[in-house]
Amino acid sequence: MKAVVCHDTKLEVTDVPAPEPGRGHLLLDVHHCGICGSDLHARVHADDMADAAAASGYDGFMRAGDSVVFGHEFCGEVVDRGPRTSKEIKTGTRVVAMPILRTGGAVHTTGLSVHAPGAYAEQVVVQAALAMPVPNGLPSDKAALTEPMAVGLHAVRRGQVKKGQVAVVIGCGPIGLAVISLLKASGVRTVIASDFSPGRRALAAQCGADVVVNPATDSPYDAADARGKYVTAAGLFDLAVDSMTKLRAVPLLPWWTAMETAQKLGALPEGPVIFECVGVPGIIDQVIASAPISSRVVVVGVCMGSDAIRPAIAINKEIDLRFVLGYLPTEFREALHLMADGKVDPTPLMTGTVGLAGVEAAFSALGDPEKHAKILVDPRSDTTAI
Template sequence: MRAAVVTDTKFEVADLPTPSPGRGQVLISVSRCGICGSDLHARTHADEIADLAVATGYDHFMRSGQSVVLGHEFSGAVVDYGPGCRRRWKAGTPVVALPIVRHGKQPHLVGLSTAAPGGYAEQVVVQESMTMPVPNGLSAEHAALTEPMAVAWHAVRRGKVGKGQTAFVIGCGPIGLAVISMLKAAGVRTVVASDFSPRRRELATACGADVVVDPATESPWTAAPKKSRINGVTDILGLGFDTMERLRRVPNLPWWYVFRLAHTLNAGPAGPVIFECVGVPGIIDQILTAAPPLSRVVVVGVCMQIDRFQPAMAINKEIELRFVLGYDPGEFRDTLHMLAEGKVDPMPLITGTVGLSGVENAFTALGNPEQHAKILVDPSSSAVTPV
């Protein structure tokens, strides 16, 4: 089969042996495969990421000197089964799969390990238990976005955004755009998006952002149409005085029970939920400095460098800081069905398609935020530049 192989940051199209599915695995023909920011990082920073992976307990991440077929955002069709499969779907059935396989008891990340070649190829091996049929005639292009949209759905779920809360999305690259789409699919009424790039701001609007700002000229924190009651620590203290004065006006009221009930129901004052989708040093510190008190900050952007921020700033504002990664199989399935049922439209994210021979050009094009957001690889295409 033909595949785009990267070695020491350089791509070449090679003829490789057809993959053979192992026990419990399925061979699928690749229809489309998205290029992810993780792929861009893996191409140029493989050894750093591999060292980090080892430190967190995963020993099989690719190294720079290895030849690897990248690609973990794919859709395709069933070709064949390995031994021990239940053969749930007939040949030709459109499917997607979580990009992880198991060899023995060892898990391998598809497209990020030499033991699990990815979707920049005509065929890819997936785990039958992690494979799902594509419903409702969803197109191959949109089905391929199940994986990145599931990342965003996981981030939104972990953010626990109330429909009446304001959500801020800082950075409108592919993952920021996906988060905006999923926030709106979840019914969040006010989404404020911020990015320096005019093109990305345009795409943020297309994805449903209610307010879009250029942080070079306008602060996202003052752009929200719904003004927060709490803008500083003094406001929190004032709220405490006001609440106690009201409660003490009621004779014989055990006012502390009111507080206990509020704690049980999580009904106290809350700030906005902020999604950091940039992933460069300094952004977390900027957010903690500028964000209102009682905010929840969800870090989705992957920063590969050592970063610094001032913990006392977050402590004084009682800001909650969460880091998110990936998704679980249930979130992946729900995302697929949200796409298939039209609850979320991934079309604004897709800005180009290339064939296997165009993968290197696509990586270069993705370095310019004014050109592209998400480029798909179509193994049957001859396009060498994104179209």
């Protein structure tokens, strides 16, 4: 079959053996597969990513010298199954699947390991237990975005954003746009989006961002401050003095009782939840230095280089710093159904489609944020230009 193989940073359409499903596997004819930022990173930083994965306990990630078929955001049609595999999902069913495959006695990441070839190909093997039928006639190109939308949903859940809190999204690439979409689908009333690119700011607005900021001229944190958040320690100190003065003036009620009650009711000041979706060195420290007091920072962007932060600033502001990876099976399913039910529209992310022969050009095109967010691969298409 035809597939796009990456070897030593080079992408080439070539003939590879057709995959054979093993026990517990389904074989899919690929309809669409998204090009992910992880694919762009893996093409040039495979060894760094493999080292990071190995330090985390997984040693099957691709190396630069491996020949790997990328593609882990996909939708396809079931055409075969391996021996002793459940027939719960019938042949002819369109499915999406979490990109994890048990093969050769181990579990590997589909599309990022030589042991689990991905969906920049005519066919791909998936784990039957992780496959989910596409509901409500959702088109295959939109269904292929289940994986990045699940990443966005998981980030939102990890952020524990309340509907009345302000959420700030730094970086409006595909994952930032997914986070914006899922914040709004979760009922968060105020979402501030920040990106240097006019094109991506326009996409952020289409995804539902309430305030869109160019950080070259305006601060997203000033926008948060305008909504009652305290950017500086001085603002919080003023609030503390004013509050204590008022509480001590209340007769018959000890001030500490009133404050403890307010704390239990969530009435004390809290900063916004900030989603860092850029993933380049220096951004986390920049966010910490600029963020309002008591902010929660959720790191979604994948930084491949070494980085440094100034802990004293985070300590002085009581910044809550969290990192996220992937999603739960329930979140993967929920992301799929949110799209199928019309509650999340991935259309703004979808800026182009190519066939296998157009993948290399698509990788280059994705370097221009003014033109593209998410390019999809359709193995049945002859399109080569974006």
